[in-house]
Amino acid sequence: MTTYRSVEGIYHGAPFHMVGDGFRVSNYFPGGNNFAWRISPFILLDYNAPYEFPPSPHVRGVGAHPHRGFETVTIAYDGYVEHHDSFGNHGIVGPGDVQWMTAASGLLHKEYHEREFGKRGGLFHMIQLWVNLPREHKMHAPRYQELLKSQMGYVSLPDNGGKVRIIAGEYNGVQGPAKTFTPINLFDIAFQTGGRAQFELPASHNTAALVLKGAVKINGAKQAIAGDFVLFDNEAGEIVIEGHTDDTLVIILSGEPIDEPIVQHGPFVMNSREELIQAYNDFQDGKMGDPNF
Numbered sequence: 001m002t003t004y005r006s007v008e009g010i011y012h013g014a015p016f017h018m019v020g021d022g023f024r025v026s027n028y029f030p031g032g033n034n035f036a037w038r039i040s041p042f043i044l045l046d047y048n049a050p051y052e053f054p055p056s057p058h059v060r061g062v063g064a065h066p067h068r069g070f071e072t073v074t075i076a077y078d079g080y081v082e083h084h085d086s087f088g089n090h091g092i093v094g095p096g097d098v099q100w101m102t103a104a105s106g107l108l109h110k111e112y113h114e115r116e117f118g119k120r121g122g123l124f125h126m127i128q129l130w131v132n133l134p135r136e137h138k139m140h141a142p143r144y145q146e147l148l149k150s151q152m153g154y155v156s157l158p159d160n161g162g163k164v165r166i167i168a169g170e171y172n173g174v175q176g177p178a179k180t181f182t183p184i185n186l187f188d189i190a191f192q193t194g195g196r197a198q199f200e201l202p203a204s205h206n207t208a209a210l211v212l213k214g215a216v217k218i219n220g221a222k223q224a225i226a227g228d229f230v231l232f233d234n235e236a237g238e239i240v241i242e243g244h245t246d247d248t249l250v251i252i253l254s255g256e257p258i259d260e261p262i263v264q265h266g267p268f269v270m271n272s273r274e275e276l277i278q279a280y281n282d283f284q285d286g287k288m289g290d291p292n293f
Contacts, residue, residue, distance in 0.1 A: 004219040005207070005237030011229045013047060022060030022113050024051045028210070028229050038231065039206050040257040041182055043070060043269060044130035047210065049227070050078060053113070055121035061112020064291045067103030068279045069138045069269040071131040074099040075167070075251070077212070079124035080114035086289020089144050096149030098167055100178050104133060104140040106279065106288040127251065134258050135271050137181045151177045161195025162243060171199060184255040191243020203236040207254035214248025216241050
């Protein structure tokens with residue numbers, strides 16, 4: 001008899017708001033829900049649900065801002081985001097691509113609608129996650145992983161039920177391309193009607209699912225629809241998700257908790273107040289780069 005991993009709760013994000021003038025997001029945590037350690041190593045989830053931006057004569061986005069002590073993961077479903085940083089990195093991510101930026105010891109970063117996309121406007125659909133770093137890696141040198149659609153791992157579901165795309169970790173033995181500092185599984189599932197995905201993740205890993213489109217049944221009982229954030233209990237057991245429609249899309253995030261103190265203020269996520277103060281001083285002293293890059 002199958003033992004299912006229980007659902008702790010189903011939650012919703014905060015009301016949509018603009019980040020800069022290019023990202024219309026609902027925050028699921030930490031502002032939308034105070035999950036704290038329950039969702040470690042993830043420390044922020046902003047969801048830009050499908051939204052039609054009109055053409056713009058100027059570039060929409062967010063100007064130069066600092067980060068230290070964690071990673072940002074931008075997952076693109078529709079639309080194009082361009083980015084630059086104070087170390088000279090530059091790139092564009094579009095549908096199916098992921099940008100995994102390790103801020104670590106610190107940098108300045110700006111992100112905005114890719115210029116041609118901004119001029120013509122169009123559907124914009126993206127997620128940004130912040131992933132904590134353990135103390136031993138918070139001052140690691142910054143790095144980028146630009147993970148293209150063609151590099152992802154893919155697993156087809158039985159009976160033409162859809163496809164699993166693996167960004168980090170593994171599903172059914174297929175690995176994703178992302179390199180992580182702690183164990184993380186990050187994958188999404190695009191269902192065809194009646195598709196069924198089943199998997200089991202370590203009981204100690206904090207695990208959740210966000211329904212991006214459509215509707216699903218979880219473990220043969222719980223119903224969840226677009227916008228629902230499903231948090232699972234920390235216990236052994238299988239997770240079974242069934243898609244109700246052809247356009248159903250779900251993302252799974254799961255990871256080993258980082259059992260260390262967190263002191264966070266704005267774009268800095270450190271282990272102590274002293275480290276936080278040092279991050280601000282380093283930023284003010286220009287050690288994270290020239291803001292005019």
